[in-house]
Amino acid sequence: xxxxxxxxxxxxxxxxxxxxxxxxxxxxxxxxxxxxxxxxxxxxxxxxxxxxxxxxxxxxxxxxxxxxxxxxxxxxxxxxxxxxxxxxxxxxxxxxxxxxxxxxxxxxxxxxxxxxxxxxxxxxxxxxxxxxxxxxxxxxxxxxxxxxxxxxxxxxxxxxxxxxxxxxxxxxxxxxxxxxxxxxxxxxxxxxxxxxxxxxxxxxxxxxxxxxxxxxxxxxxxxxxxxxxxxxxxxxxxxxxxxxxxxxxxxxxxxxxxxxxxxxxxxxxxxxxxxxxxxxxxxxxxxxxxx
Numbered sequence: 001x002x003x004x005x006x007x008x009x010x011x012x013x014x015x016x017x018x019x020x021x022x023x024x025x026x027x028x029x030x031x032x033x034x035x036x037x038x039x040x041x042x043x044x045x046x047x048x049x050x051x052x053x054x055x056x057x058x059x060x061x062x063x064x065x066x067x068x069x070x071x072x073x074x075x076x077x078x079x080x081x082x083x084x085x086x087x088x089x090x091x092x093x094x095x096x097x098x099x100x101x102x103x104x105x106x107x108x109x110x111x112x113x114x115x116x117x118x119x120x121x122x123x124x125x126x127x128x129x130x131x132x133x134x135x136x137x138x139x140x141x142x143x144x145x146x147x148x149x150x151x152x153x154x155x156x157x158x159x160x161x162x163x164x165x166x167x168x169x170x171x172x173x174x175x176x177x178x179x180x181x182x183x184x185x186x187x188x189x190x191x192x193x194x195x196x197x198x199x200x201x202x203x204x205x206x207x208x209x210x211x212x213x214x215x216x217x218x219x220x221x222x223x224x225x226x227x228x229x230x231x232x233x234x235x236x237x238x239x240x241x242x243x244x245x246x247x248x249x250x251x252x253x254x255x256x257x258x259x260x261x262x263x264x265x266x267x268x269x270x271x272x273x274x275x276x277x278x279x280x281x282x283x284x285x286x287x288x289x290x291x
Contacts, residue, residue, distance in 0.1 A: 039263075040266045040270070044267045059264070068242055069243050071240075072226055074157070075161055075164065075242065076222045076226040078157075079165055079168050079225045082161070082168070083165055083172050086172075088172060090169065091107075094107045108173075110170065111171070115171040117166065118230055119231055119234060120234040122166060123234035126154055126163045130147070130152075134154075155240070160232060160236065167224075168221050171220070175216075179210055183209060183210070187201075191204075212283045213284070216279075216280045216281075216282075217280075219277075226269065226273055227244065227269065229245060233245055233248065243268075244269070247265045248262075
């Protein structure tokens with residue numbers, strides 16, 4: 001008489017126990033995602049007295065609000081494009097550049113930390129580095145290069161974009177690494193066997209396979225930058241009129257306090273980031289079909 005080992009026996013949990021295990025996820029999602037989104041949608045269609053109105057969305061056409069959206073889109077696009085370009089180059093160099101084996105885990109560890117380093121600490125770090133009396137600024141000034149005399153300012157468009165790159169580039173590395181790992185060595189060996197050069201391999205095989213993942217990662221970077229507020233607010237205060245800071249001023253400010261208009265601004269931001277994430281998911285599914 002034979003019996004299956006105890007370790008190989010499958011223990012079937014009742015259905016209620018399985019649902020109990022995932023219950024914390026649904027509770028967390030309902031409290032911090034679904035309920036706030038529903039509150040924004042309801043508030044965006046109300047006036048100060050709670051009556052239904054479309055005036056909040058009509059007011060989104062004001063010049064100051066249009067300018068804040070445009071500025072946010074420009075910063076997000078610039079940081080996403082540069083972050084995707086440098087992040088892809090960095091990941092390719094570390095994973096397929098023939099560097100020592102310790103480079104990859106070191107880069108992945110740093111990217112995991114740096115991609116979540118934002119807010120007040122990041123703003124302070126860049127002020128201490130690239131501010132008027134920052135370490136790099138003073139060092140370059142002693143070498144005869146005055147950044148601020150040439151028009152650079154960490155509190156401007158390019159200053160904020162460079163600050164965003166600190167977490168955009170590591171995020172790109174983390175997102176695009178699985179796609180680079182998906183490049184099979186057999187493809188390169190077959191190309192070399194057929195007489196293709198390294199440039200031809202990358203142009204005709206590797207890059208066509210990588211571009212959906214790279215473009216999808218760039219869209220993810222765009223959404224990540226578009227919704228960022230802590231770093232921009234800590235670095236520039238309310239002097240830089242991007243959409244997240246405008247939203248904060250409408251909901252929590254003393255002068256521009258208009259919560260319902262702030263809710264409409266938030267709904268507009270949700271629409272932009274939602275469309276961006278849908279495009280990212282579509283490109284990711286395309287990438288998975290190519291593998």
